[in-house]
Amino acid sequence: EMLNTAKTIVDATTLPVIVDADNGYGGIHNFIRAVIEFEKIGCAAISVEDNIFPKQNSLWGGKIPLLSMKEHGAKIKAGKDAQRTKDFAIIARTEALIRGYGIKEALKRSEYYVKCGADLILIHSRETSGKEALEIPKLWKLKVPLVIVPTKFPKITNKQLFDSGFSVIVLANQTERIKIKAIGMD
Secondary structure, eight states: OOHHHHHHHHOSSSSSOEETTTTSSSSSHHHHHHHHHHHHTTSSSSEEBOOSSSSSOOOOOOOOOOOHHHHHHHHEEEEEHHOSSSSSSEEEEEEETTTTTOOOHHHHHHHHHHTTOOSSSOOOOOTTHHHHHHHHHHHHHSOOEEEETTTTTTTTHHHHHHHHHHSSSSOOTTHHHHHHHHHOOO
């Protein structure tokens, strides 16, 4: 289903298309297949998080177990080995910060994911002021670009996020929010 949706989007734009593949749809073999298929239809990147399968929504909160750092790193490495071109990117997303494991654990995991081949890093935050998110680039020591999803801190501007050191901003579900506001359900 995601492949069909992504293909329609890829066919309709010249912009790079990034697919949120949640936790890779299961184990390592599922993620390998996801990389192969999304690259084949022309997506620019795929994002994969270190949540366990089946996935729970990160924004609900709570300290649930995460996939081990080594297992997630192996998934990233296998995905990089499976891709056919150098142009396709894997965004490694850690849920350590959003799930209450702290920034040190999030940074440790992210650095490991880079060693496993991740092209970009997404450290997810849900703290509503956005201050926590703005601190992430200050603590990031590697040259690998950072991605942010400002769903829970919409008052922080794109300029603030770019100026703080993020390279990519993913505006997730913004069209849904606009529709909900337009029909007066907010």
